[in-house]
Amino acid sequence: MPFADARMAPLDRMDAALRRRRTAVTWLLILAALLLRAVLYLQVTSGPLGALHRWEQSDMHHFDAWARAVAAGDLASATIPVPVNLPQEQVARDYLATHATDPAHGAPDPARALWDRWLGDGRFYQEPLYPYLVAALYRAAPEAGPRAVMWFQMLIGVLTVLAVRRIAERRYGASAGLFAATGALAAGPVLFFESLLLRESLITFAGVALVDASDRTLALGGAWRRFALGLLLGGSVLLKSPFALYGLLLTAALAWPHRRTPGIAVRSLLPFAGGWALAMLPLVARNVAMGLEPLAAASGGGYTFLVANLPGADPAQGAAPGVAQFIDATRGRLGASVVAALGAWDNPMAWLGLVARKAAVLLHWPEVPNNENWALFREYAPVLGSLPLGFALVLPAAVVGALAACRRGNSNLLLPAMIATHVAMMLLFMPLGRFRAPLIPLLLPAAAFGILWLATRLFRGDFRAAGLALAVAGLVAAFLWRPAPPGMGQVRASDRAATLQVWTLPLGRAAIEHERWQAAELLYQDAIDHAPKAIRRVADGHDMGLRGWDRPLAALYAEAWQGLSDVRRARGDADGAAGLERAAERLDAAATVSDPATDAATSRPARNRD
Numbered sequence: 001m002p003f004a005d006a007r008m009a010p011l012d013r014m015d016a017a018l019r020r021r022r023t024a025v026t027w028l029l030i031l032a033a034l035l036l037r038a039v040l041y042l043q044v045t046s047g048p049l050g051a052l053h054r055w056e057q058s059d060m061h062h063f064d065a066w067a068r069a070v071a072a073g074d075l076a077s078a079t080i081p082v083p084v085n086l087p088q089e090q091v092a093r094d095y096l097a098t099h100a101t102d103p104a105h106g107a108p109d110p111a112r113a114l115w116d117r118w119l120g121d122g123r124f125y126q127e128p129l130y131p132y133l134v135a136a137l138y139r140a141a142p143e144a145g146p147r148a149v150m151w152f153q154m155l156i157g158v159l160t161v162l163a164v165r166r167i168a169e170r171r172y173g174a175s176a177g178l179f180a181a182t183g184a185l186a187a188g189p190v191l192f193f194e195s196l197l198l199r200e201s202l203i204t205f206a207g208v209a210l211v212d213a214s215d216r217t218l219a220l221g222g223a224w225r226r227f228a229l230g231l232l233l234g235g236s237v238l239l240k241s242p243f244a245l246y247g248l249l250l251t252a253a254l255a256w257p258h259r260r261t262p263g264i265a266v267r268s269l270l271p272f273a274g275g276w277a278l279a280m281l282p283l284v285a286r287n288v289a290m291g292l293e294p295l296a297a298a299s300g301g302g303y304t305f306l307v308a309n310l311p312g313a314d315p316a317q318g319a320a321p322g323v324a325q326f327i328d329a330t331r332g333r334l335g336a337s338v339v340a341a342l343g344a345w346d347n348p349m350a351w352l353g354l355v356a357r358k359a360a361v362l363l364h365w366p367e368v369p370n371n372e373n374w375a376l377f378r379e380y381a382p383v384l385g386s387l388p389l390g391f392a393l394v395l396p397a398a399v400v401g402a403l404a405a406c407r408r409g410n411s412n413l414l415l416p417a418m419i420a421t422h423v424a425m426m427l428l429f430m431p432l433g434r435f436r437a438p439l440i441p442l443l444l445p446a447a448a449f450g451i452l453w454l455a456t457r458l459f460r461g462d463f464r465a466a467g468l469a470l471a472v473a474g475l476v477a478a479f480l481w482r483p484a485p486p487g488m489g490q491v492r493a494s495d496r497a498a499t500l501q502v503w504t505l506p507l508g509r510a511a512i513e514h515e516r517w518q519a520a521e522l523l524y525q526d527a528i529d530h531a532p533k534a535i536r537r538v539a540d541g542h543d544m545g546l547r548g549w550d551r552p553l554a555a556l557y558a559e560a561w562q563g564l565s566d567v568r569r570a571r572g573d574a575d576g577a578a579g580l581e582r583a584a585e586r587l588d589a590a591a592t593v594s595d596p597a598t599d600a601a602t603s604r605p606a607r608n609r610d
Contacts, residue, residue: 011175011456018174026162029181033161036185036383037154037194043381044195045147047526048503053146053197055498057085058371060197062125064146067134071142076286082115082125082299087307087319095324119299119332122290126298128283129238130199146197153194153201160201160441161185163208167415168445170215171405172452179448183394187440188387189367189433192377199239204438206236206243207418211442214250214414226254227271234279241297242425247276249417302330302337308429309341311350315357316368318430358431362423365392365481366489367433373495374433379530391436391443392480396473398443401450403472418442493532493549500527500556508563517567524564531557538590539583546590558587 018025044050053060062083069079084092092111096102107113119125134149141148161184169177184190193200213232217225233250236243254272258265284294306327307313310320326344330336345351367374367390378385402416419442426435450469457466504527511520528536534550535557537543546554565580 010459011173011452015174018178022174025178029161029165029185030158032185033158034154036191036387037157039383040191040195040381041150041154043383044150044377047380048499049195049377049380050147050150051502052372052498054502057494057498059083059126060371063131063134063197063199066131067138070132070135071138076289077124077128077131078122078290080125081112082119084112084115088115091324091327094322095328118327119303121299121331122292123287123296123299123332125300127238127241129235130202133202134197149197150195156205157191157194157201160190160205160208163205163212164441164444166212167208167215168448171412171415171445172401172449176445176448176452179451180444183389183444183448184441186387186389187394187444188378188384189374189390189437190440191387192374192384193372193434193437195377195381196372198371198434200434200437203240204441206232206239207422207438208441210236210243210246210250211415211418214253215412218253218412218414223271226268227275230272230275230277231279232275233272234276237276238279238283241301242421245424246418246421249421250414253414253417297334299332302332302334303327304429305334305337306330306341309338309351309354310344313354315354316361316431317370355427358427362426362431362436363395363480364484365390366484367436368431369492369495370430370432370434372434373491375489376491376495376499379491389440391440392477394440394443394447395480396476397447397450399446399450399476400454400469400473401446401448404450404453404469405446415442415445491532493553496530496532497549497553497556499530500560505556505559505563508560512563512566512570515570517571521564521567521571524560524567527557527560528564531560535587538586541582541586546593551591551593554587555591558584558591561587 052058053064055061066077066080070077074080082088089111092104092114095114096105096110102114104110104113104117133152137148137152138145144151161181164184165177165181168180190201190204193204210229210232213225213229217229229250233243233247237247251269251272255265255269258268280295287294287296303323304318306323307318307320310323310326312322313320326337326340330340342348342351361368369375374384419439422435422439422442426432429435450473454466454469457463457469504523508520508523511517511523528539531539532550532553534543534546535554538546538554539557539561561580561584565577565584568574568580569577
């Protein structure tokens with residue numbers, strides 16, 4: 001319920017006006033959300049961002065291949081292999097280097113053979129709901145492919161905005177609901193994921209939808225509502241298994257009103273449990289048919305826990321050294337992986353130190369990239385740059401709102417329980433930007449209330465309370481916005497390489513082959529315009545010193561310069577073509593300079609002059 005004593009007459013009048021015009025405000029929010037998504041869709045699909053699912057090193061490529069196999073008839077996902085990308089290849093090399101007699105040495109692809117043995121026992125590598133939804137969309141719109149997924153996710157994003165409004169309105173009033181929904185519209189890091197072939201946009205929606213449905217079920221009751229809530233929870237668990245933690249907390253909340261009558265409590269939970277079980281039934285049936293445990297967890301979970309929690313793990317990205325022997329011992333079993341990872345620490349307090357470092361990464365402004373990069377998307381999709389509201393801006397206001405709500409005796413803990421579920425997942429695994437984005441809509445109701453509460457305190461002249469709130473928000477903001485290491489929050493060499501490999505170079509070669517000179521020139525020139533400063537300096541002849549991953553990247557950019565040279569020559573500009581040719585040769589030369597830091601993990605891409 002709204003806290004009447006925390007609001008003044010002007011806010012009361014605003015609440016009343018918003019309630020009278022609720023339908024009109026709802027349509028305005030929907031139209032604004034659709035307009036933003038239409039602009040983002042056009043910007044993403046007009047350049048390389050819309051092709052990133054073709055990048056073989058990403059989860060997007062894995063989901064695309066998985067969904068296509070299901071759409072083609074592999075309903076049990078029996079033909080879906082374990083993904084073996086560069087990190088997995090490195091783990092396999094480390095293992096095989098110390099196990100000379102391992103049978104995988106004799107396989108045509110030793111790394112593939114090793115990972116198939118470790119995790120390829122028929123279990124899903126990741127939770128299955130998302131690729132099956134994508135497969136359904138591929139079947140429904142075969143010509144659109146991933147673009148149909150983007151449309152669907154953007155529509156889900158509109159529903160997320162409305163759910164955020166309902167949650168805030170139910171707790172803090174109509175004005176807070178509008179403020180929170182407006183914040184959801186301006187949350188660029190959330191909108192960003194709706195354009196990717198990743199499940200984060202659906203995870204974001206599942207979080208707010210579960211809180212919204214849980215609130216309504218607790219308030220209104222009814223067996224059918226509990227059954228529907230169980231269905232929603234089960235589907236969310238099939239989307240991302242940590243939602244099961246929220247399910248346990250929700251079970252306790254549903255049973256709590258009947259805590260003095262255990263029989264009634266059990267009967268009240270039966271519809272909820274039945275809905276949850278029904279949602280899980282397809283997974284159980286498939287696993288039993290495959291000869292697996294009925295509720296066998298995704299095999300990638302154990303591996304991810306190991307790389308994120310072994311001694312020496314990077315708090316942001318995992319990548320723990322020596323992980324191969326633990327994967328071989330645990331075969332991706334989550335329980336065994338947890339025991340193995342925690343047992344590898346001589347001092348349990350040292351592991352807690354790693355968790356604290358993860359918390360420091362979580363509570364920092366940069367968006368930690370993984371399969372995606374927020375900075376790259378802002379380059380190609382300017383609408384995201386105009387929507388800067390992210391975690392580091394929302395959290396200070398949310399802390400103020402949460403403290404103010406606690407003072408007013410807010411006893412509904414379902415929203416904090418969902419927030420705690422997401423935070424626990426990040427502290428136990430990795431605080432990546434893609435995992436943090438779903439927190440933003442969950443924090444917006446408290447943030448909206450915090451802003452309104454602060455405004456009413458200032459309106460009433462209660463400067464002491466307002467000053468204290470501002471001091472708390474300032475301290476939180478100061479920690480969140482502390483300086484970051486050089487390069488943090490910038491576009492990585494791998495992101496640039498992905499855009500070249502899946503978009504610029506193949507389309508540019510095809511355009512030249514068909515003598516579509518203008519299209520080829522636009523493609524190559526756009527890539528060159530987005531080239532990193534270090535690459536451009538080498539191309540211009542000012543500096544030949546490239547470091548780390550910029551060296552293999554130079555070979556890819558050499559193709560772009562060479563392609564533009566070929567286009568200019570074909571169009572009669574021999575002088576311009578010669579200059580571009582020389583730039584391509586400089587990049588080729590820089591790419592051949594030995595760099596031990598990357599030689600072990602990369603191979604120089606072949607330059608194509610066709």
